[in-house]
Amino acid sequence: MADAVEIVIVASAFGVNAVRADGHLKWARAARRAGAAGFEVRRELFASHAEAERQRLRALGGALADLGLWSVFSTPASLYETHGQLDTGALRLALDEAAALGARFVKLQLGGFAGEAHGAAIAAHLASGKGSAGDAQPRLVVENGQLAQGGSPAQFARLFDALVREGHAGVLGMTFDIGNWAWLGVAPLQIAPLLAPYVEYIHCKTTAGEGARRFALAPAEDDAQFRAVLERLPRDVPRGIEFPFDTSRIDAHAARCVSWLARV
Numbered sequence: 156m157a158d159a160v161e162i163v164i165v166a167s168a169f170g171v172n173a174v175r176a177d178g179h180l181k182w183a184r185a186a187r188r189a190g191a192a193g194f195e196v197r198r199e200l201f202a203s204h205a206e207a208e209r210q211r212l213r214a215l216g217g218a219l220a221d222l223g224l225w226s227v228f229s230t231p232a233s234l235y236e237t238h239g240q241l242d243t244g245a246l247r248l249a250l251d252e253a254a255a256l257g258a259r260f261v262k263l264q265l266g267g268f269a270g271e272a273h274g275a276a277i278a279a280h281l282a283s284g285k286g287s288a289g290d291a292q293p294r295l296v297v298e299n300g301q302l303a304q305g306g307s308p309a310q311f312a313r314l315f316d317a318l319v320r321e322g323h324a325g326v327l328g329m330t331f332d333i334g335n336w337a338w339l340g341v342a343p344l345q346i347a348p349l350l351a352p353y354v355e356y357i358h359c360k361t362t363a364g365e366g367a368r369r370f371a372l373a374p375a376e377d378d379a380q381f382r383a384v385l386e387r388l389p390r391d392v393p394r395g396i397e398f399p400f401d402t403s404r405i406d407a408h409a410a411r412c413v414s415w416l417a418r419v
Contacts, residue, residue: 233266274323
């Protein structure tokens with residue numbers, strides 16, 4: 156049997172309204188009971204701006220560490236603005252908040268990348284944040300989103316090519332969201348081999364429905380296509396559960412999903 160993979164539970168798997176009402180820590184405890192190694196904190200699920208204050212983030216990060224969980228900090232902000240400029244404000248804020256949390260990864264959307272990666276500026280921001288206020292520096296990753304801007308396979312291929320061309324290969328990595336490609340009609344099985352060298356974190360889900368009525372689902376344990384996608388992605392990177400748990404048996408369902416996904 157292959158070695159088990161580290162599994163992260165994304166906070167939203169427990170329900171958007173539940174996390175906003177109860178806070179992340181309650182559901183991080185549930186993630187730990189389920190056997191997860193990590194927990195993804197979602198900035199958009201904070202009930203108020205106060206939850207993003209550095210002191211509150213450090214307290215949450217300390218509580219996660221006490222549970223034995225490492226963290227991902229996810230923000231809906233984009234790394235690139237609509238016309239391709241680096242959004243330095245969004246990057247700096249995300250890095251600062253993720254560092255306060257003590258996150259292993261900080262995840263942004265790609266946004267409007269248009270050809271110039273601004274690798275030197277990204278590297279400078281990463282370097283300037285190291286050691287600030289004693290917080291550890293998280294690893295920067297960008298995720299394929301559900302919109303054409305920031306969700307195009309060609310954008311990601313051009314991004315990593317541009318970073319190499321600019322002499323800043325490896326300054327950031329990718330979160331490969333298996334389910335999000337469906338919103339753009341892209342087959343993840345086809346794009347996985349091209350992007351696999353850059354993938355450092357995987358969001359796991361399948362989808363059902365069409366258009367605006369499309370929604371995330373848990374992969375079936377006998378889903379051969381889902382397994383095939385995972386086989387084409389790195390096995391030594393964490394996998395995040397981003398599909399909703401069955402609320403009628405949430406602890407049991409979460410534990411079963413963690414166990415299965417760690418070894419599939």
